[in-house]
Amino acid sequence: MSRTVHIIGAGLAGLSAAVRLTALGRAVVVHEATAFAGGRCRSYHDASVGMTIDNGNHLLLSGNHAALDYLRNIGAADRLIGPQHAEFSFVDVLSGERWMLRFNDGPVPFWIFDSRRRVPGTSPLDYLPLARLLWPPAGKAVGEVIVCKGILYERLVEPLILAALNIDAPLGAARLAGTIVRETLAVGGRACRPLIAREGLGATMIEPALTLLQQRGTSVRFEHQLRAMRFSAERVEALDFGSETIALDSDDAVVLAVPPYAATSLIAGLEAPTEFRAIVNGHFRIEPPLEQPPILGVLNATVQWIFSFPGRVSVTISAGDRLIDTPREELARRIWDEVARVTGLPATLPPWQIVRERRATFAATPAQDAKRPGAVTQWRNLALAGDWTDTGLPATIEGAIRSGNRAAALIASPS
Numbered sequence: 001m002s003r004t005v006h007i008i009g010a011g012l013a014g015l016s017a018a019v020r021l022t023a024l025g026r027a028v029v030v031h032e033a034t035a036f037a038g039g040r041c042r043s044y045h046d047a048s049v050g051m052t053i054d055n056g057n058h059l060l061l062s063g064n065h066a067a068l069d070y071l072r073n074i075g076a077a078d079r080l081i082g083p084q085h086a087e088f089s090f091v092d093v094l095s096g097e098r099w100m101l102r103f104n105d106g107p108v109p110f111w112i113f114d115s116r117r118r119v120p121g122t123s124p125l126d127y128l129p130l131a132r133l134l135w136p137p138a139g140k141a142v143g144e145v146i147v148c149k150g151i152l153y154e155r156l157v158e159p160l161i162l163a164a165l166n167i168d169a170p171l172g173a174a175r176l177a178g179t180i181v182r183e184t185l186a187v188g189g190r191a192c193r194p195l196i197a198r199e200g201l202g203a204t205m206i207e208p209a210l211t212l213l214q215q216r217g218t219s220v221r222f223e224h225q226l227r228a229m230r231f232s233a234e235r236v237e238a239l240d241f242g243s244e245t246i247a248l249d250s251d252d253a254v255v256l257a258v259p260p261y262a263a264t265s266l267i268a269g270l271e272a273p274t275e276f277r278a279i280v281n282g283h284f285r286i287e288p289p290l291e292q293p294p295i296l297g298v299l300n301a302t303v304q305w306i307f308s309f310p311g312r313v314s315v316t317i318s319a320g321d322r323l324i325d326t327p328r329e330e331l332a333r334r335i336w337d338e339v340a341r342v343t344g345l346p347a348t349l350p351p352w353q354i355v356r357e358r359r360a361t362f363a364a365t366p367a368q369d370a371k372r373p374g375a376v377t378q379w380r381n382l383a384l385a386g387d388w389t390d391t392g393l394p395a396t397i398e399g400a401i402r403s404g405n406r407a408a409a410l411i412a413s414p415s
């Protein structure tokens with residue numbers, strides 16, 4: 001039985017592993033390189049907009065069972081909000097059309113046969129080819145499995161894959177798109193309700209976990225970056241934090257829950273994804289119109305999703321690499337022009353912030369997907385976690401939490 005488990009990285013993968021292991025009574029210490037927990041899923045006070053915002057809008061679906069389970073375990077399940085049923089509002093900026101996609105709750109997709117629920121301009125037969133994504137052939141891209149054009153593609157498949165895989169849809173790994181389709185669309189509306197952390201990611205997903213861990217006697221050491229690991233043939237023997245080296249007892253264990261570029265610098269020869277995609281978020285301090293839906297999908301525009309929060313409108317652009325070098329002011333103006341047009345808000349630019357996460361997720365191509373390692377390593381006391389490990393899911397909150405749970409299970413009961 002492991003004595004102390006050292007978890008490296010306080011992102012969702014590390015925190016979920018810590019929550020699981022402490023629930024089993026294990027002694028855990030979390031080591032985080034930065035001064036804050038949450039990694040890519042965090043809130044911070046932003047001086048430009050004068051409020052606490054998230055680094056990026058994060059959307060969960062009601063079918064993300066590991067994420068919901070994690071929230072229940074940290075006592076924060078009620079902090080996610082969403083509609084009673086799976087409904088998604090859309091606007092097409094080119095045509096001016098607006099519609100609401102409304103899935104029915106059960107697994108039989110009646111919504112496809114109801115013109116008031118399905119994507120406007122489509123017929124039930126258009127949906128048949130989507131079945132090819134359910135169990136796609138190995139190693140293929142989405143563009144090799146389905147035809148990436150037509151109204152259904154433009155109005156449903158492309159926005160879904162872009163949001164879930166953070167990559168131009170035809171290039172995305174069909175295996176990962178398949179998991180999303182199987183775990184959400186194919187299950188029915190009950191698994192597709194959009195959920196957001198209305199009070200922010202920190203207050204919902206991170207701070208309650210830190211409080212729980214503290215109650216369980218776990219110390220989270222911030223600004224404690226792991227610099228190197230010392231290995232013997234069969235186990236990790238020591239953790240080198242620069243100013244301090246922790247020698248591990250033979251029963252101690254390590255969960256390495258850092259991003260792939262950090263993991264490969266700590267483990268020579270580890271194969272892991274090497275390409276990434278950006279996500280761009282624009283945050284604007286302004287009260288959204290009363291009739292504005294909490295989430296609005298936007299087609300034929302730079303903006304992809306508009307999120308409405310009390311006193312703030314925030315915008316998400318996935319696979320936003322083409323916008324990384326656009327001057328910030330120009331980008332804020334361009335985004336706001338579209339938001340104002342769609343929402344009817346004044347064209348004057350409100351206080352704003354642009355957050356560009358260059359390495360938001362690994363590039364979910366078949367080639368990069370093939371580089372993802374599992375949790376098991378050649379060392380008996382070291383398990384890997386992180387959204388980039390081979391969870392079968394794209395880089396998401398759900399994937400990060402499942403990876404943390406899996407690493408915790410491995411450490412708790414090594415085979």
Ligand SMILES: Cc1cc2nc3c(=O)[nH]c(=O)nc-3n(C[C@H](O)[C@H](O)[C@H](O)COP(=O)(O)OP(=O)(O)OC[C@H]3O[C@@H](n4cnc5c(N)ncnc54)[C@H](O)[C@@H]3O)c2cc1C
Pocket residue numbers: 008009010011012013014031032033034036037038039040041055056057058059060224225226227257258259262279280281357359360361385386387388395396397398400
């Ligand atoms: C802008 C944006 C929008 C997103 N939107 C969504 C969404 O809508 N829905 C969704 O499900 N997912 C979304 N994601 C993805 C989601 O945020 C990630 O999948 C998830 O947060 C990854 O968690 P993780 O723990 O695997 O990695 P990380 O969050 O990267 O955590 C790794 C941690 O390890 C620490 N670390 C690194 N090196 C060391 C070291 N040597 N020693 C100690 N600590 C170290 C890091 O500082 C970090 O805290 C989004 C991501 C971004 C960036």
